Amino acid sequence: MSDGIIRIRDLARRYVMGQETVQALRGVSLEIRRNEYVAIMGPSGSGKSTMMNVLGCLDTPTSGEYWLNGHEVSRLSDDALARVRNKEIGFVFQTFNLLPRASALSNVELPLVYAGMRTRERRERAAAALERVGLANRMDHRPNELSGGQRQRVAIARALVNQPSILLADEPTGNLDSVTSEEIMRTFAELHGQGQTVVMVTHEPDIAAHAARVVVLRDGRVESDRSTERAAA
Amino acid sequence: MAAASLRTNKLRSALTILGVVIGVATVMAVASIVQGIRSQIFNAIEVAGPQVFYVIRFFSSVPLNPDRLPYEVRIRPIVSPEDAVAVRRVPQVSYAALWAQVNVRLEYEGERTQMMIVYAADDRFMEIVGGTLLSGRLFTRGEQAAGDRVIVLESDVARHLFGRVDPIGEVVRANGKAFRVIGVYQQPENIFQPPGQAMAGAIPYPAARENLHYDETNALFIAVKARTGVPVPEARDAVTVALRRVRNLRPGTPNTFDLMTQDQILDVVGKFTTYFFVAMVALSSVALLVGGIGVMAIMMVSVTDRTREIGLRKALGATRREVLWQFLVEAATLTLAGGLLGIVLGLLAGEAVKAVFGFHSAVPLWSAVLATVVSIGIGLIFGLVPANRAARMDPVEALRHE
Numbered sequence: 001m002s003d004g005i006i007r008i009r010d011l012a013r014r015y016v017m018g019q020e021t022v023q024a025l026r027g028v029s030l031e032i033r034r035n036e037y038v039a040i041m042g043p044s045g046s047g048k049s050t051m052m053n054v055l056g057c058l059d060t061p062t063s064g065e066y067w068l069n070g071h072e073v074s075r076l077s078d079d080a081l082a083r084v085r086n087k088e089i090g091f092v093f094q095t096f097n098l099l100p101r102a103s104a105l106s107n108v109e110l111p112l113v114y115a116g117m118r119t120r121e122r123r124e125r126a127a128a129a130l131e132r133v134g135l136a137n138r139m140d141h142r143p144n145e146l147s148g149g150q151r152q153r154v155a156i157a158r159a160l161v162n163q164p165s166i167l168l169a170d171e172p173t174g175n176l177d178s179v180t181s182e183e184i185m186r187t188f189a190e191l192h193g194q195g196q197t198v199v200m201v202t203h204e205p206d207i208a209a210h211a212a213r214v215v216v217l218r219d220g221r222v223e224s225d226r227s228t229e230r231a232a233a
Numbered sequence: 234m235a236a237a238s239l240r241t242n243k244l245r246s247a248l249t250i251l252g253v254v255i256g257v258a259t260v261m262a263v264a265s266i267v268q269g270i271r272s273q274i275f276n277a278i279e280v281a282g283p284q285v286f287y288v289i290r291f292f293s294s295v296p297l298n299p300d301r302l303p304y305e306v307r308i309r310p311i312v313s314p315e316d317a318v319a320v321r322r323v324p325q326v327s328y329a330a331l332w333a334q335v336n337v338r339l340e341y342e343g344e345r346t347q348m349m350i351v352y353a354a355d356d357r358f359m360e361i362v363g364g365t366l367l368s369g370r371l372f373t374r375g376e377q378a379a380g381d382r383v384i385v386l387e388s389d390v391a392r393h394l395f396g397r398v399d400p401i402g403e404v405v406r407a408n409g410k411a412f413r414v415i416g417v418y419q420q421p422e423n424i425f426q427p428p429g430q431a432m433a434g435a436i437p438y439p440a441a442r443e444n445l446h447y448d449e450t451n452a453l454f455i456a457v458k459a460r461t462g463v464p465v466p467e468a469r470d471a472v473t474v475a476l477r478r479v480r481n482l483r484p485g486t487p488n489t490f491d492l493m494t495q496d497q498i499l500d501v502v503g504k505f506t507t508y509f510f511v512a513m514v515a516l517s518s519v520a521l522l523v524g525g526i527g528v529m530a531i532m533m534v535s536v537t538d539r540t541r542e543i544g545l546r547k548a549l550g551a552t553r554r555e556v557l558w559q560f561l562v563e564a565a566t567l568t569l570a571g572g573l574l575g576i577v578l579g580l581l582a583g584e585a586v587k588a589v590f591g592f593h594s595a596v597p598l599w600s601a602v603l604a605t606v607v608s609i610g611i612g613l614i615f616g617l618v619p620a621n622r623a624a625r626m627d628p629v630e631a632l633r634h635e
């Protein structure tokens with residue numbers, strides 16, 4: 001129990017749009033332990049992104065409980081959630097979301113700015129994170145001077161720089177070709193090997209195959225939750 | 234970061250801050266000019282010496298219309314030679330004489346000046362107004378007594394009328410009357426003169442009385458100089474007592490004359506320039522308002538353009554307050570840039586105006602500080618609405634924004 005980093009119970013998220021109510025999540029219960037590598041799959045509209053947003057404290061559930069690192073976070077205020085995101089969560093997005101006019105280093109520094117860290121320490125930590133993803137020689141490059149895979153690795157370095165409890169990636173390879181996707185997956189595997197907890201949404205079975213556990217959502221519910229052969233191996 | 238995102242929209246930013254630039258430039262120029270005027274007046278008084286003050290019929294900051302004098306002026310007698318004599322007898326006073334300030338146009342062989350001021354005074358007039366005799370001489374008591382039409386010209390006026398010709402001995406016409414030039418003097422430096430009110434020279438008082446027309450209410454005054462070492466207030470009180478006696482005023486009745494000390498002149502100038510300044514500030518605040526609204530508009534556009542960035546920052550842990558500050562700082566950076574530009578332009582404009590009117594002054598530091606503070610303040614105030622919009626964005630929706 002103590003190593004249950006994420007525990008959600010009967011999690012529901014409803015969107016009310018005028019007359020209509022969309023049930024994006026209809027009671028999801030799930031536990032993710034420290035150093036797990038989980039892939040979330042499911043058809044389009046099944047609630048994967050909604051779940052990631054809740055797990056990442058970007059969104060709050062309509063009902064249900066969410067315990068992150070032993071703290072109930074589903075009812076926190078906006079600013080408290082911002083602090084949790086800063087300290088506990090690392091996001092990797094499908095579209096990278098790098099600041100176009102800032103260098104790789106500055107992009108990676110950004111979470112540390114909001115953590116209130118001093119410039120010098122920030123630089124050092126950001127540089128170390130870029131080294132970790134193999135971009136030590138690209139620190140001063142701007143996003144438009146980098147390949148797609150390199151951009152995503154900058155984004156991964158940014159997600160890691162604050163040493164978050166969990167790394168959340170919503171279709172991290174969605175905008176990348178298969179060779180680059182494999183590179184990114186190798187990076188994820190390395191991080192997982194170093195003890196990082198990873199939760200990743202993907203459509204592609206061969207990407208999901210890198211994870212040790214696959215959770216499949218359908219219509220806002222968990223359809224299946226099983227370990228892959230990889231985990232058995 | 235703020236500067237970087239502003240740089241990309243250079244033209245748009247430049248247009249938006251135009252209002253701020255104009256507003257700040259106006260305030261700066263006016264502050265500089267007002268300061269110039271004040272310090273010139275102050276210098277003039279320094280030169281004349283604080284020991285000098287004046288007795289006049291009625292103290293008014295604007296010239297009175299002689300045809301429509303108000304009741305409280307009409308009941309007062311015109312200042313007279315007898316008044317001057319009474320003042321001269323006061324022990325605290327070293328000099329007192331009836332003078333007139335006469336508006337004239339001078340003419341010499343077709344060359345004419347604009348309307349200028351000639352002092353109708355006596356042989357000691359330079360002692361009171363200051364200045365140096367460049368050539369020739371002042372008029373003598375004999376010339377005064379005889380009512381001779383002689384004139385001591387101010388050097389600029391002499392140069393204007395005579396060019397290279399030596400004016401001494403030549404005859405100029407003042408409002409058509411012939412006056413012989415007997416001397417040229419240079420007025421003390423830094424005397425501020427409103428345009429059209431420049432000093433043209435001095436003539437003996439009796440000659441003015443016999444030959445020139447002037448309105449006695451506005452023109453006549455007694456120039457008084459307190460004895461060295463006597464405090465001006467003491468001399469003023471003694472003069473008041475002497476004048477009340479010579480005019481037979483009973484105790485308890487108001488004075489039928491006014492004393493005008495340098496302090497009062499400073500006061501009037503101070504009030505006048507303050508009104509001027511306030512009026513210009515009011516005008517320029519319209520420009521600042523327009524600038525502020527422009528900043529609000531451009532920041533709104535910027536916030537919309539950067540919705541995803543805002544979502545990202547929030548995802549990475551930016552609180553509402555941090556997002557709010559980011560955009561407030563950007564807005565303030567924009568208006569500060571406008572303000573600094575405005576300060577520079579305003580100073581240049583102020584210097585130009587002062588150069589035209591021939592005086593100079595240091596620009597008060599407070600006006601630059603104020604302009605800087607105001608321009609930052611405008612950014613903060615008008616940036617508040619867009620910054621608040623950014624701060625309140627929902628991170629999920631912001632990240633999904635195309």
Ligand SMILES: Nc1ncnc2c1ncn2[C@@H]1O[C@H](COP(=O)(O)OP(=O)(O)OP(=O)(O)O)[C@@H](O)[C@H]1O
Pocket residue numbers: 015016017022023024042043044045046047048049050051
């Ligand atoms: N802001 C919203 N307002 C209304 N409905 C929403 C909103 N966000 C998501 N939904 C709905 O909730 C459901 C789940 O959406 P979600 O984005 O989680 O799906 P997904 O599994 O990530 O799909 P995809 O694979 O296409 O990314 C969908 O039916 C979607 O239309």
Ligand SMILES: [Mg+2]
Pocket residue numbers: 048049050
């Ligand atoms: Mg999705």
